[in-house]
Structure formats: structure tokens, C-alpha cells
Amino acid sequence: MAEPALSVEGLSYAYGRGTFALKDVSLAVGAGSFTALLGPNGAGKTTLFALITRLFESPGGTIRIGGIDLRREPARALGRMGVVFQQPTLDLDLTVRQNLLYFAALHGIPRRTAEARARESLERLGMAERIGETVRALNGGHRRRVELARALLHEPALLVLDEPTVGLDVPARRAIVEHVHGLCRERGIAVLWATHLIDEIGEGDRVVVIHRGRVRAAGPVTEVNRATGADTLTESFTRLTAKEAA
Numbered sequence: 001m002a003e004p005a006l007s008v009e010g011l012s013y014a015y016g017r018g019t020f021a022l023k024d025v026s027l028a029v030g031a032g033s034f035t036a037l038l039g040p041n042g043a044g045k046t047t048l049f050a051l052i053t054r055l056f057e058s059p060g061g062t063i064r065i066g067g068i069d070l071r072r073e074p075a076r077a078l079g080r081m082g083v084v085f086q087q088p089t090l091d092l093d094l095t096v097r098q099n100l101l102y103f104a105a106l107h108g109i110p111r112r113t114a115e116a117r118a119r120e121s122l123e124r125l126g127m128a129e130r131i132g133e134t135v136r137a138l139n140g141g142h143r144r145r146v147e148l149a150r151a152l153l154h155e156p157a158l159l160v161l162d163e164p165t166v167g168l169d170v171p172a173r174r175a176i177v178e179h180v181h182g183l184c185r186e187r188g189i190a191v192l193w194a195t196h197l198i199d200e201i202g203e204g205d206r207v208v209v210i211h212r213g214r215v216r217a218a219g220p221v222t223e224v225n226r227a228t229g230a231d232t233l234t235e236s237f238t239r240l241t242a243k244e245a246a
């Protein structure tokens with residue numbers, strides 16, 4: 001069987017001596033699957049992303065990206081993953097092209113290849129004609145598209161996005177949600193998409209429900225609904241994050 005694009009086993013994390021933000025979390029994102037990490041505010045989603053992207057070091061547990069152990073071979077493992085953080089990280093005073101090419105250079109991608117990939121990615125996102133503009137001139141939804149194009153430049157097999165639609169209006173949100181589902185469907189890129197918004201999750205997606213630092217359910221949406229005895233994911237989510245589940 002193919003290695004999962006991402007596997008997390010037995011991960012716990014506490015800030016200082018406080019209570020655990022994550023407790024014994026295990027999950028997997030299958031190659032080419034769209035997996036939503038669904039949890040309310042404070043569930044532990046961003047903490048998990050910080051561990052997966054190695055901003056934080058996990059004291060225990062294992063993270064593997066495409067079968068590569070993140071602790072043992074961090075550079076190789078991280079090279080397989082594209083990341084869109086919750087907070088935008090583009091340089092506002094550089095053009096779209098400069099932002100993309102600078103990032104590509106950090107990955108050691110030759111200039112000509114980087115130019116071609118940047119153009120192709122921007123084209124798919126309907127942003128090709130904006131390549132020469134400074135990021136400051138773009139609206140929030142378009143800036144997010146550029147971040148997405150940047151995350152794809154090194155052709156990762158896994159894309160992780162931490163609440164990438166925060167602050168976007170409905171059409172911009174829909175465009176990003178549909179685009180990333182399309183990347184998964186058409187290019188076989190595995191996706192881990194953190195959100196607290198159920199309408200960003202499709203019927204055919206997989207979901208990992210996280211609440212108070214623990215995984216409460218995981219699997220295809222239909223299976224999670226069956227397990228909770230609910231008709232909809234909204235109902236499942238309400239049941240799984242109710243007080244008694246704490």
C-alpha cells in the first residue's frame with residue numbers, strides 16, 4: 001500500500017506547564033486525498049500545524065511526510081510539503097513575480113523552471129495578468145491565491161493549509177475551496193485543510209474532528225455521520241464537540 005502523504009502518531013503538546021493543547025493525536029492523510037481538520041476555536045489545529053511544519057519541536061510522537069520521518073530528515077520531509085499559514089506571509093512591497101521567484105530560489109529551483117511554474121500556477125488561479133503588480137495592490141482573496149501558487153512551486157505531494165479562508169468574503173472563499181479541491185482531484189495532491197467551517201468540506205472528503213486537543217472522529221464524512229448517528233456533518237460536529245465530549 002502507498003505511504004500516506006502525512007501520518008501523525010501519538011503527538012502531544014503543552015504550552016509551558018499549562019494544559020495540553022494536543023493530547024495523543026494520531027491521524028493520516030492518504031496520498032491524493034482531501035482531508036479536513038475540523039475543530040472549533042482553540043481545538044489545537046494551529047498547534048498541530050506548527051508541529052507538522054516544524055515551527056515547534058514535538059517532545060514525543062512521530063510525524064512522517066510521504067514516509068519520511070520529520071525529526072530524522074527534516075529538510076527532505078519538509079521539501080515534500082507546501083504550506084499556507086493562517087497569517088499571510090507575502091512581502092507586500094514586492095510584485096507577485098518577485099514573491100514567487102524569491103521563494104523558488106530558496107528551494108533551489110532554477111529560474112526558468114520557476115518562471116514557468118509560477119505562470120502556470122497563476123494561470124490556473126486566474127491571476128496570470130497580475131504577475132507584475134505589487135501584492136499590496138491585490139485584494140485579500142487574490143493575495144491568498146498568490147500564497148497558494150507559491151506553496152505549489154516546488155511541486156509538493158502534500159499541501160497543508162491552516163484556515164486559509166479566514167477574513168475572505170463568500171465568493172473569494174468559495175474560489176479557494178474549489179481550487180484546492182480541484183488540485184486534489186486533478187493533480188493528485190494530498191491536502192490537509194484546517195477549518196471550523198463545515199461548508200468548506202465536500203461530501204466525498206475525509207474529515208478529522210478535533211476538539212480540546214483530541215481527535216474525536218476520523219474518516220470519510222459519510223462514515224463519521226454513521227458513527228455518530230447523525231444525518232449531516234453539522235449535526236455530527238455538534239455532537240462530537242458538545243460539553244460531554246470534553
Ligand SMILES: Nc1ncnc2c1ncn2[C@@H]1O[C@H](COP(=O)(O)OP(=O)(O)OP(=O)(O)O)[C@@H](O)[C@H]1O
Binds near residue numbers: 015021045048196
Ligand atoms: N502561545 C500559546 N501559549 C499558550 N497557550 C496557547 C498558545 N497558543 C495556543 N494556545 C492554547 O492552545 C490551545 C489550542 O490552540 P490552537 O491555536 O492550536 O487552536 P486552533 O484550533 O488553531 O484555534 P483557532 O481556530 O482559534 O485558531 C488553546 O487552548 C489555546 O488557548
